[in-house]
Amino acid sequence: MTSSSTGVASGNGLSGSADTPLSFRKPSGSRTLKNGLATAYAVVATILALIPLVWVLWTVVSKGARLVLTSSWWLESQRGLTPRREGGGAYHAIVGTLEIGLVCAVVAVPLGVLGAIFLVEYARGTKSARAVSFTVDILSGIPSIVAALFVYALVITILGLGRSAIAVSLALVLLMLPVVLRSTEEMLKLVPDSLREASYALGVPKWKTVLRVVMPTAFGGISTGVMLGLARVMGETAPLLILVSYAMGINFSPTSSTMGSLPTMINAGRDVAPGLPGYDRTWAAALTLIIIVMLLNLVARGISRATKLKEK
Amino acid sequence: MRRGEERIVTDTTRQPGTVEPVVDPLAHARTGVEAGARSDFPRPLEDDPLTDTPAGADPAISPVQDEAARHSPVPVVEHHPAPSQPSTDRPGSGVRLATISRTGDRVFGAMTKGTAILLVLLVAFVGIFLLVLALPSILADKDSFLLSRSWQVSGGDLRFGILGLLWTTVLSSLVALVIAVPVAVGVALSLTQYLPKRVAGPVGFLVELLAAVPSIIFGLWGLTVFGPFLGPIGAWIGHALGFIPLFTLVSDPKSTVFVAGIVLAIMILPIITSISKNVFEQTPRDQIEAALALGATRWEVIRTSVLPYGRSGVISASMLGLGRALGETIAVLIILSQPAPGSRFTPSIFAGGETFASKIANNASEFDTPSKTGAYIAAGLVLFVVTFLVNAAARVVAERGVK
Numbered sequence: 001m002t003s004s005s006t007g008v009a010s011g012n013g014l015s016g017s018a019d020t021p022l023s024f025r026k027p028s029g030s031r032t033l034k035n036g037l038a039t040a041y042a043v044v045a046t047i048l049a050l051i052p053l054v055w056v057l058w059t060v061v062s063k064g065a066r067l068v069l070t071s072s073w074w075l076e077s078q079r080g081l082t083p084r085r086e087g088g089g090a091y092h093a094i095v096g097t098l099e100i101g102l103v104c105a106v107v108a109v110p111l112g113v114l115g116a117i118f119l120v121e122y123a124r125g126t127k128s129a130r131a132v133s134f135t136v137d138i139l140s141g142i143p144s145i146v147a148a149l150f151v152y153a154l155v156i157t158i159l160g161l162g163r164s165a166i167a168v169s170l171a172l173v174l175l176m177l178p179v180v181l182r183s184t185e186e187m188l189k190l191v192p193d194s195l196r197e198a199s200y201a202l203g204v205p206k207w208k209t210v211l212r213v214v215m216p217t218a219f220g221g222i223s224t225g226v227m228l229g230l231a232r233v234m235g236e237t238a239p240l241l242i243l244v245s246y247a248m249g250i251n252f253s254p255t256s257s258t259m260g261s262l263p264t265m266i267n268a269g270r271d272v273a274p275g276l277p278g279y280d281r282t283w284a285a286a287l288t289l290i291i292i293v294m295l296l297n298l299v300a301r302g303i304s305r306a307t308k309l310k311e312k
Numbered sequence: 313m314r315r316g317e318e319r320i321v322t323d324t325t326r327q328p329g330t331v332e333p334v335v336d337p338l339a340h341a342r343t344g345v346e347a348g349a350r351s352d353f354p355r356p357l358e359d360d361p362l363t364d365t366p367a368g369a370d371p372a373i374s375p376v377q378d379e380a381a382r383h384s385p386v387p388v389v390e391h392h393p394a395p396s397q398p399s400t401d402r403p404g405s406g407v408r409l410a411t412i413s414r415t416g417d418r419v420f421g422a423m424t425k426g427t428a429i430l431l432v433l434l435v436a437f438v439g440i441f442l443l444v445l446a447l448p449s450i451l452a453d454k455d456s457f458l459l460s461r462s463w464q465v466s467g468g469d470l471r472f473g474i475l476g477l478l479w480t481t482v483l484s485s486l487v488a489l490v491i492a493v494p495v496a497v498g499v500a501l502s503l504t505q506y507l508p509k510r511v512a513g514p515v516g517f518l519v520e521l522l523a524a525v526p527s528i529i530f531g532l533w534g535l536t537v538f539g540p541f542l543g544p545i546g547a548w549i550g551h552a553l554g555f556i557p558l559f560t561l562v563s564d565p566k567s568t569v570f571v572a573g574i575v576l577a578i579m580i581l582p583i584i585t586s587i588s589k590n591v592f593e594q595t596p597r598d599q600i601e602a603a604l605a606l607g608a609t610r611w612e613v614i615r616t617s618v619l620p621y622g623r624s625g626v627i628s629a630s631m632l633g634l635g636r637a638l639g640e641t642i643a644v645l646i647i648l649s650q651p652a653p654g655s656r657f658t659p660s661i662f663a664g665g666e667t668f669a670s671k672i673a674n675n676a677s678e679f680d681t682p683s684k685t686g687a688y689i690a691a692g693l694v695l696f697v698v699t700f701l702v703n704a705a706a707r708v709v710a711e712r713g714v715k
Binding site for chain 2: 053055060138149
């Protein structure tokens with residue numbers, strides 16, 4: 001895995017030589033060398049891993065900050081603009097991204113939470129729990145493009161409806177559901193059984209125990225999962241490419257076949273030559289998307305830190 | 313509600329300490345099922361006593377205690393005789409217990425169960441729908457679906473196969489894996505074994521932040537910044553090792569499988585790192601200390617206890633990363649140059665190409681006839697099956713490791 005092939009013979013040094021059974025001498029030269037190399041390797045790998053993050057963030061911020069800091073960026077759309085013309089903003093795309101994400105969350109969160117309650121509170125350790133858990137594993141491995149194709153097959157080919165922003169939200173539900181479900185499940189498992197027992201002992205019905213005792217205790221962790229799921233879903237592009245067309249103007253009707261969104265706005269502007277105003281707008285859209293997604297991530301982490309349940 | 317309290321009290325004499333309330337605690341209260349005795353409550357459930365929490369109290373616990381204090385001492389004389397399961401009623405106790413309504417439990421239980429069934433159906437439907445819509449096109453395919461490299465789907469004459477797509481998909485993901493796994497293991501080791509906690513926390517956070525960057529942004533960055541940076545390096549390798557077919561320089565070095573693979577490596581790095589880190593953290597403390605006591609250097613500790621312990625975890629993490637890389641769409645679509653139609657196939661990593669996902673996404677606007685759409689759905693189906701197999705393998709490895 002790592003450079004593990006290098007060290008085979010170093011075991012000799014461990015026992016010490018026969019005539020000095022209790023010598024506390026330093027490890028032999030080759031062992032020290034290998035140890036040093038391994039340390040250097042770990043440090044270099046860590047630095048290598050951090051370079052892309054810094055590089056991507058720096059690129060996006062340096063190219064996009066100028067426009068993002070103007071107020072018109074947040075208040076205007078791209079209607080009627082060509083890459084050669086200055087002005088306009090990302091209002092249409094920001095609202096589109098938020099809207100698609102929210103519609104998705106409205107469907108995915110209840111399903112995910114109820115599924116997790118089933119797994120932990122009703123079917124823990126049973127065969128049906130294992131079956132459901134298995135399907136959730138499959139679901140979490142589905143590539144976004146396959147989720148999009150499924151919704152295309154269902155909504156457009158079989159039901160005969162057109163492309164729409166709602167269809168995108170449905171495809172995203174498939175991607176958000178496993179995230180919400182798994183994190184909720186983890187949190188519910190951490191709720192101490194003594195709380196449930198106390199509630200049951202007082203005669204509180206099970207459903208009320210779940211809703212009023214277990215859920216509030218796990219609320220922080222669950223909302224963290226929701227935020228992380230939203231962050232993942234809002235950055236997705238593939239379903240948007242297949243299931244809705246990019247609109248440069250403001251169109252917030254979820255049933256319409258065109259809607260702006262930040263990922264498709266970036267995609268539409270990806271080939272604009274550097275120096276043109278459209279190029280700056282593409283990077284500004286990228287920065288806006290990063291800001292939204294990172295904000296969701298940071299809030300999620302904040303919540304999870306503030307309301308952390310102790311591991312058992 | 314009332315009934316449950318009383319029942320616990322009376323029951324304790326009979327089953328001292330042997331009850332397992334978590335498994336099915338309501339078994340105690342189950343006797344009074346559905347007597348429709350809501351009206352018996354001096355204070356109906358709808359009043360929601362649970363919400364009257366004293367300020368500053370722990371919201372999770374105190375409402376229950378609160379209610380207990382309010383209700384507990386008064387036994388209620390029941391209007392109905394206890395309907396069923398007399399075995400739990402103490403004969404001759406003289407105390408009749410109020411019944412509780414189980415409607416809420418029924419409804420809520422059914423809702424969670426229904427959701428679970430819906431989930432299973434959903435996943436089944438994903439497979440079934442894709443298969444149903446892909447089959448006609450696969451059957452009408454005049455080329456071998458699995459072995460052909462051509463992709464001709466417009467018009468009535470269907471000639472398409474997935475071999476070219478499969479090659480590019482697997483090749484780019486393998487490039488990603490070969491680069492990401494050693495780096496991820498190194499990072500996970502330094503997070504768990506080398507860095508002091510004060511530093512490891514923030515560094516781990518930054519690496520996980522990498523997972524939050526949307527893939528379209530990696531695509532844009534790869535196209536405009538990273539590709540041009542990596543291009544000359546790729547061209548140099550291509551010139552030096554070009555005699556090996558895998559490294560022949562074919563197309564513009566800025567947008568090759570090589571570049572796409574490295575960007576994919578960056579995208580799957582956080583997944584592999586965080587799972588490996590979690591496994592390494594769980595290395596038994598006594599194994600590490602035993603190795604240290606024998607005089608092992610830090611690297612020897614890692615080699616003899618941490619790596620063997622975490623091996624299955626790292627493999628399973630790599631498989632999960634591979635699954636993610638196989639299905640990645642937009643970054644690959646943006647970075648890879650598409651070969652001109654009819655151009656000769658090359659196995660090189662310094663060539664453009666199309667993966668399953670990028671092919672589908674790139675041609676989404678052409679889904680006009682069912683047979684054409686079916687061909688793309690067939691490609692999606694293959695991708696679904698491949699990622700499923702990879703993910704399943706990851707789970708198997710992980711579970712075997714736990715034992």
